[in-house]
Amino acid sequence: MKRLHIYVLGLTAALFNACSPYEKRITPADPAGMQLDFSVKQNPDYDNQVTLESRTKNVIPFWDYGFGTSKEEKAVVIMPFAGDFFIKYAAYGSGGPKTDSVKVTVSENDPLFFSSKLYDLLTNGADGKTWVWAVDVPGGYCFGNGPGDADRPAWWQNGTAELRKQGVLDDEMKFDLNRNTNFSITHGGVTTKATFTLDTLNQRIKINGADISWGSNITYNILKLNANEMTLVQQGDGWRNIWMFKRKGFVF
Incomplete structure (x- = not known):
């Protein structure tokens, strides 16, 4: 069906109420x-x-x-x-x-707009999905940097000890599609609510009004996103910073 207007995701939806067709x-x-x-x-x-x-x-x-x-x-x-x-x-x-x-x-979230599997992998729809640091990833390092094609930290490597030192070890991030593209991060017992914008074509994600755990307030490239793992990167010229998360409850 022809669409004359397409909305921009990431705008905070006002609360409204409904009518007949x-x-x-x-x-x-x-x-x-x-x-x-x-x-x-x-x-x-x-x-x-x-x-x-x-x-x-x-x-x-x-x-x-x-x-x-x-x-x-x-x-x-x-x-x-x-x-x-x-x-x-x-x-x-x-x-x-x-x-x-x-x-x-x-009656339902738009099946056409949300047809990309990235939305479901990231959010589990309206029910939401919670992500935490992948501290048990093989090698034990889930944040750092490396060469421009690295898929895990190689030069500067951080695991459980450094995450605990920075106070972010127990951070939890939740994404959902319940009436908006919702994002929240719980840090130090305090939950901050925001939204996200997902570029499915270029596989990038931007958090609006907050940031990922130990983040850089940038638009992140999605290096890996499946049912249990999410790896985000900041791409530089010959280098990249790397954040590795997992679905809460998943064990490598």
Whole structure:
């Protein structure tokens, strides 16, 4: 199906609530004479796809659907996550803006957008997956650096002792797709919540509003990601820094 608008992952979704597959609204005119006329229609066969149409005369429309915005009179947008959400409509006329909202219900996370296996491997969907340091990886070193093609620390090598010294040994990171691309890190008994952006084409990941354990606040290249192992790298010219994590509960 044709998509006229694609939202950007990593934006924090506002909390919204939902409606029937099709709803048309015509509001009473306000004192300035503006009468809102707009519709919100979900595709009954693919309810992540929503058609927004503004019919209000002589205004500039503005839509906020939680995962993006649009100023077009008619737009087709994607609601990527399952749940109840409000789609907000505003009409800007000579008398100022007038607003309304419509509730939509999305039955499941968008199967088309999340078709890449990387999402499931990283997050286990809405249920989430928790990652910890791979301290029992063969060789015992799970953080450090090495040559530009290294798949594990080779020059500067760190394992349990150094992780404990840095206070990050017991850090836990959780990724999930429950109404957003959620990331959280628990460090020293304190949990910080954020979001993530996953570039499935180039296999890169960026944490928005936090960072991975002992991280460098960068966009990380994904060197390995399977059901039990995740290796992230910072790629340099002839060198790379390497972070090795495992699924919590997994033993090498």
